[in-house]
Amino acid sequence: MAVRVEEYFGCKAGVVWNVLSAQGPQNIAQLKRSTKLSDSELYAALGWLARENKIEILGDRPLFFRFKVTG
Numbered sequence: 001m002a003v004r005v006e007e008y009f010g011c012k013a014g015v016v017w018n019v020l021s022a023q024g025p026q027n028i029a030q031l032k033r034s035t036k037l038s039d040s041e042l043y044a045a046l047g048w049l050a051r052e053n054k055i056e057i058l059g060d061r062p063l064f065f066r067f068k069v070t071g
Helices: 005-023 028-035 039-051
Strands: 055-058 064-067
Touching: 005 028, 005 039, 005 064, 028 039, 039 055
Parallel strands: none
Antiparallel strands: 055 064
16 A cells, blocks of 8 residues: 555654754754654655745755744
8 A cells, every 4th residue: 555645754754843843953964863864755854844834944054954933
């Protein structure tokens, strides 16, 4: 049985979200270590979170990501 795209990528995004929420801003290398996701899974998860306006980018070299606090 095939896994739904939303379920698959939503789960990976949840892993990234939980790490950023618990550990604060991280760059790509830190997120890879913290989440244990593959490159493609990590980038897909970041894209998912960005599309949902759930993360922010800090700086530009290296990029740091943090979860977005909305009030």
